[in-house]
Structures are given as structure tokens and as C-alpha cells.
Amino acid sequence: MKTIKVGLGTCGVSAGAQKTYEAIKNEIELQNIQAVLKETGCNGMCYREPLVEVIDEQKNSFVYGEVTPEKAKTIMNSHVLADEPVAEWLVQSTRPSEDDTFFKKQNRIVLRNCGIIDPSSITEYVATGGYEAIQRVLKEYTPERVIDVITRSGLRGRGGGGFLSGVKWKFCRDAAGDKKYIICNADEGDPGAFMDRSTLESDPHSVLEGMMICAYAIGAEEGYIYARAEYPKAVARLKHSIREALAKGFLGKNIFGSPVNFSVKIKEGAGAFVCGEETALIASIEGKRGMPRFRPPFPANKGLWGKPTNINNVETYANVPWIIMNGPEAFAAFGTDNSKGTKVFALAGKIQRGGLAEVPMGITINEIVFDIGGGIKEGKKFKAVQMGGPSGGCIPASMGDLQIDYQQINRTGAIMGSGGLVVMDESTCMVDMAKFFLRFTQDESCGKCTFCRIGTKRMLEVLERITDGNGKEGDIELLRHLAYEIRNNTICGLGQTAPNPVLTTLKYFPEEYEAHIREKRCPAHSCSALLTYSIKADACKGCMACAKACPAEAITGEKKKAHEINTAVCIKCGKCLETCKFNAVIKN
Amino acid sequence: MLQKEEIRRDNVKDTFSNFKVELWRYQGERGALIPLLQSAQETYGYIPESAIDHISEIVRIPSAEIYGVITFYSQFRLKPMGKNIIRICDGTACHVNASTAILKTITDELQIDSNETTEDGLFTLQTVACLGCCSLSPVVMINDETYGRLTPKKVQQLLEEYRNADGNGG
Numbered sequence A: 001m002k003t004i005k006v007g008l009g010t011c012g013v014s015a016g017a018q019k020t021y022e023a024i025k026n027e028i029e030l031q032n033i034q035a036v037l038k039e040t041g042c043n044g045m046c047y048r049e050p051l052v053e054v055i056d057e058q059k060n061s062f063v064y065g066e067v068t069p070e071k072a073k074t075i076m077n078s079h080v081l082a083d084e085p086v087a088e089w090l091v092q093s094t095r096p097s098e099d100d101t102f103f104k105k106q107n108r109i110v111l112r113n114c115g116i117i118d119p120s121s122i123t124e125y126v127a128t129g130g131y132e133a134i135q136r137v138l139k140e141y142t143p144e145r146v147i148d149v150i151t152r153s154g155l156r157g158r159g160g161g162g163f164l165s166g167v168k169w170k171f172c173r174d175a176a177g178d179k180k181y182i183i184c185n186a187d188e189g190d191p192g193a194f195m196d197r198s199t200l201e202s203d204p205h206s207v208l209e210g211m212m213i214c215a216y217a218i219g220a221e222e223g224y225i226y227a228r229a230e231y232p233k234a235v236a237r238l239k240h241s242i243r244e245a246l247a248k249g250f251l252g253k254n255i256f257g258s259p260v261n262f263s264v265k266i267k268e269g270a271g272a273f274v275c276g277e278e279t280a281l282i283a284s285i286e287g288k289r290g291m292p293r294f295r296p297p298f299p300a301n302k303g304l305w306g307k308p309t310n311i312n313n314v315e316t317y318a319n320v321p322w323i324i325m326n327g328p329e330a331f332a333a334f335g336t337d338n339s340k341g342t343k344v345f346a347l348a349g350k351i352q353r354g355g356l357a358e359v360p361m362g363i364t365i366n367e368i369v370f371d372i373g374g375g376i377k378e379g380k381k382f383k384a385v386q387m388g389g390p391s392g393g394c395i396p397a398s399m400g401d402l403q404i405d406y407q408q409i410n411r412t413g414a415i416m417g418s419g420g421l422v423v424m425d426e427s428t429c430m431v432d433m434a435k436f437f438l439r440f441t442q443d444e445s446c447g448k449c450t451f452c453r454i455g456t457k458r459m460l461e462v463l464e465r466i467t468d469g470n471g472k473e474g475d476i477e478l479l480r481h482l483a484y485e486i487r488n489n490t491i492c493g494l495g496q497t498a499p500n501p502v503l504t505t506l507k508y509f510p511e512e513y514e515a516h517i518r519e520k521r522c523p524a525h526s527c528s529a530l531l532t533y534s535i536k537a538d539a540c541k542g543c544m545a546c547a548k549a550c551p552a553e554a555i556t557g558e559k560k561k562a563h564e565i566n567t568a569v570c571i572k573c574g575k576c577l578e579t580c581k582f583n584a585v586i587k588n
Numbered sequence B: 001m002l003q004k005e006e007i008r009r010d011n012v013k014d015t016f017s018n019f020k021v022e023l024w025r026y027q028g029e030r031g032a033l034i035p036l037l038q039s040a041q042e043t044y045g046y047i048p049e050s051a052i053d054h055i056s057e058i059v060r061i062p063s064a065e066i067y068g069v070i071t072f073y074s075q076f077r078l079k080p081m082g083k084n085i086i087r088i089c090d091g092t093a094c095h096v097n098a099s100t101a102i103l104k105t106i107t108d109e110l111q112i113d114s115n116e117t118t119e120d121g122l123f124t125l126q127t128v129a130c131l132g133c134c135s136l137s138p139v140v141m142i143n144d145e146t147y148g149r150l151t152p153k154k155v156q157q158l159l160e161e162y163r164n165a166d167g168n169g170g
Helices: A010-014 A017-030 A069-081 A100-104 A122-127 A132-140 A143-153 A165-174 A195-202 A204-218 A232-247 A278-285 A314-326 A328-332 A365-372 A406-412 A430-444 A450-467 A475-488 A493-497 A500-508 A510-518 A545-549 A575-579 B002-008 B012-025 B033-044 B049-059 B063-072 B092-096 B099-110 B152-167
Strands: A002-007 A035-040 A052-055 A061-064 A090-092 A181-186 A222-227 A263-268 A309-313 A342-349 A355-360 A382-387 A393-396 A420-425 A533-535 A585-587 B084-089 B123-128 B140-142 B145-147
Touching (some): A002 A010, A010 A232, A122 A232, A143 A165, A195 A314, A204 A232, A232 A263, A263 B033, A342 A365, A342 B092, A430 A450, A450 A475, B033 B049, B049 B063, B092 B099, B099 B123, B099 B152
Parallel strands (some): A181 A222, A342 A420
Antiparallel strands (some): A002 A052, A382 A420, B140 B145
């Protein structure tokens, strides 16, 4: 009997996978087809969603991409019923395909089960060797040995800080106190990062197992998962998985029949980026405004309800069971001297193949963008990657051979962050990018530190006037000055890193700032205040489509004669450019 | 005040008693404030004044302080929301892929700005930082459904679908 799997992660569903799933289910019922229909998470090929996998009687896998309900019917009739795979829609199978390069340079540890197992079934997780690591730990390891293994693996916190996880666990284990807590930070707030959402949706048990191992190592009996309010599906999955684990005795009192107790609660965030910062997150779980506080004391000594607390993010915990099963050496065999293992990157922006890729540390930016990501959309020119979200920075295409590890990325002025990698092409204005991030941090500043609260506001005002064409001499110096003051006079990561997007774009793209300020020109043709639209007379066919689309009635001209735009009336909405079928409308 | 709210929600008596059960469940539990506010918002679509008073009694935190927590988090609303909540993503990837054009289409279509509700109470519009569907940008979330790879035209169709669903009593 064949098995059919449909990827129903949030990315799949937003591409229409639910309808595809229903269509297949209908077809199975209507024609009484003997096949097993299952749902799965996301295998990382978000750019091909909705994805449908057919596994035949010989266990051969055929993955179809961009499967609409209509295509699904054809696949059911041709492949499932008549054993004739529909070759043209296949993206991955026994035969080579152009999409194979997406996986070629990947090594999947965190994403090991993503898109393969049914995340709503604990039995499927167990069948892949799930929950063996925790049982091995409970039976054979002392807590000290667990910490030693994690330390030797070289695993660093994947949430952005990059602190050695084993060392962090040891601090918490050694801290005085009878009651200890562990927290899983699933408040993935960096715009452009979505690996934690995908992991929770596609393989929630791997995170729970990682938490169990950590709890045993530091001696905690209670754990919390702090999840973003914007991730309803991930939260629903987790709740379901926790119920499953409780029913099996994997969570609760005497887990796996051992004397160890461990329970997990979910706390849903209420929408505040700063809650990704560990002390703010703790305040939020306690029911307060999520404002960071001074460290020390670190949460390892004084965390939730004043007790020793260990916080790691989703990706960090998901690595842990694999490290226990395969040994720290196997993990440390991936990566560079100072950054071991693999890292999941979320590829987005102007890239051909947006999705999730897990690669060994030390891979170059170019390898990710071109070999895995398939290069830039619409054949445009690669300009920069933005790494580390609002705390990170833009790395120019000229540094594409840079090896990605914690040290090398920090040297550029960007940060590894949580692994969001937003690709930009020639049409992206770097000043606008800097403004975008600063507006974000300005908006999300909790207001505790003056330099973050007011300093980011002043920087934003300067950037706004630059992109509006009112930049002045001295603005660049003013931005630099404010940036250093904010960096040095704030207490948490949000404030200290908020100027990074501005500083890196100033460092690598100073000519764009200068063009905006001195020549009132946006080299990327992106800042609307600095643009004018016009119509090329020789290309215009006089079809009048643009004139009809123009909301300001700024376009005049007779039928079949070249039209003109009255720049005094034009509101620069770009509707004419979108509407014109003859590429006669140009931006200057 | 409660009566006005009752008109807004179906089966309000039921949901109100649900909320009361929730209040009772959290009695004495630490860190209950935010889950209770979430539960109130789930029940009423926003956080009514009367709910704040109820919660205040249970968690023994002054209403003024609760108000401070509500206004700190972007999820909480003190005013009634529209029937459908549109959350438009303006994360990095969506921004790079022209989410501003999508936002403009929605504001033009509905004649409201971000954080406003249409006169007929059908839609509330919010701009959010990232919905985590970056590879399908630009993205919009309506209620709990996410829609990706949008164009201004697709958004217009989408809004039409929701309008029609309402017309059919849905």
C-alpha cells in the first residue's frame, strides 16, 4: 500500500496545502483507494509548497512540489492508482532533479525528522529512535556526565547569544537552591527567522526530549515553553505532544519509570519582541511587563520566581537528543574551531529558493545563497545578506566567501543571531533597510533605558529625513555618534545591538547614504520620495491602461498616442508601472 | 456595561461562564495574569473593563497595574475588534518583497489604517513584525489562517471572500 504525506506546516498551509490535503482525502474516499494519508511538517523546501510525498510499496519516495488540488487528483489517478509517477511535477525522487542541490550541502540534525514524520504522532517519533536518548541518560548517565557530553560537543546557544550550552547548564546545576526551572525560549521574534516555528510544528517531541535531558542534568522538575502568540499552530502542536507524552508516562511523575519527575507548561507570549531577552522573558512568565533587568545575577542563579533557571531556545534543545545518541565527537566533527555542529538558516527575501536549510558551520555565504538557495530571484544582482535580524547587520555580496561561524560573522559587525538570512538584490535600498530595522527596534524598545527609548527615536528621525530627501551634511556623523551612545548605555541585547543595522550599512554602503543626502538620489530606485515616474514615448502604445489605473489622474494622453505623467500631481504609488504591459513606465 | 458586550457576542452567557471557570482555575496560581488576560480577550474579542476588575480580584493585583501590563503587550486590545482580524506582516522578508504594496491595497480597500476597525465591524487591521512564513512573503494572516505569496490582486479577492462569507451568514 502506498503512503501519501502532505506537508501541513504553517508555510504549507499558507500556500494552500490544506485544500490539497482535502482533495486527496476526497479522492481516496470517492474512489475507495487503498492508501494511507498522513500529515507531516515542513522539509524546508518552502519555495515548493504545497508539497506532497508519495511513498510506494518498495519504500521509494517521490516528492511533488506546488501541488494544487487539481494536480493532486492527477497524481492520485496516475501515480497512486496506475503506478505512473507524474515526472514533470517531481521535485525529489529516485531520479536526479534540479532541486537536489537544495539538499546536497545540508546536514540535518535539528531538522532530522522535519517533513518526514507525522508530528502529531508520538509513536512515529519513537519509531525513529525518539526518546531513546532520555532513557539512556536516565539509566546510564550521571547529571555531570550529561553536562560533560554537551560541553564537549561544543554546542552553543542557537538563539543568538552563542554561549556554550554545557557551561550554562553547569552554572545552573552548581547554583544553590532546592528548586530549579528550565525554560525553552520559543519567542522567535526576529523578523526573517522561522526555524523554531518549523521545528515545533514538524518535530515537537525532539524539543521536549531535549528539555527532559536538560532538566535531568541541572536537577529541575518543572519546565516552561514560552511561545510566541503569532504561532498558533506550533502552540497547538506542543499542547497535543505534551498530552501524548503525559499519557505515556514520559512526562509527569517518575518519567520512564525512573525516580525523576518532570512536567512542562506552555506560556503563550502576548506580543513583545523584547521578551526574547531572558530576563524579560522571565518577567513575562511571572505575569509582569516584559522588561529586562540588570545581570548579574544571571538567571542560572536567580531566574524564574527567584530560583536558578536555565534558558535555551528551541533549536538548542532539539540538538541535544542527537548529541547524546551520536556522541559529542560526532557533533563536533561538523563546523569550525570555535563553532561546532550545524546551524539552521531561514532563507528569505530575494532568493530563488526560500526555506530552511541546515548546514555545517563554516559554510560560506555564497554556498548558501547560490548552491542551496539557487541564487537571486528574477536574475537580479546579489547585493547583500542581512543576518541576525534587527540586532544584526548587512554583509555585502563582496564578502560572499566569508565562512559562517560566530567569530567571523561578529567581525563583520553583523551577528549570527537566530539564523535569519534575508537576501537582498540591487533593488533594495540599504538606507531604507536600516530605517526598517530601526523602526522595528524603536517600536519594540521597552522604554527602560533612556538611550534605547529616545536614542533610537532620534536615529529613526534622521534616517527618515534622509530617505525623504531632506538629509543634511553631518547626518552620518550624528548617526554614528548616537549609535555608539546607545550601544554603550543600555542594559539589554535589544538596545546594545539596535544600532547594528545602521552601523553595518554605513560601513559597507556609505555611498548610498551620501547619494541620498548630497544628490537627493536613491541608487536602488526604492525610496519613493526621491523618485519620479515617467513614460518612454517610443515604448508607449497608448493603451490607456495606466491612465485608468492612476488614482491621482496624473496621466494624460489620447488613445494610441504616447501618454505623459504630470509629476506635480503624481503620488508615486507605482500603479502605472505595475499596470503597463509594455515596460514603458520607468522610475528615475 | 456587560449588556452592550452581550450584543456583540453570540452565546455570551456561555462564554462568560467559561471565563469564570477560567478565573476559578487560576486562583492562587503564580503568573496567572497574562493567561487570564488572554482568556478574557479570547472570550470577548477584547479586554472589557469588567473583566479587568474580575481578574484584579483573583490575582490580587491592582487594576492600574493590570492596565500597565495590557498596554505593554501588543496582543491586548481595550476596544472591541472587528469580526475578522487581518494581521499584515511587515517583517524583513515581506518588507523586501513589497509588503507595503499589500498594506496599501488593504487600507485602500477597507478605508482604514493599521490598528483600526471598519465601520461595519467586519475587519480590524494590524501590522505585525513577523509571522514566520518568510519564504512565502508577502504574507497576511486573517484570524488564524495564513495566506502567502500575495499580490495586490490576490488580496482584493481574499477580502471579497471574507465579505461574501459574512453575507452568507458565515
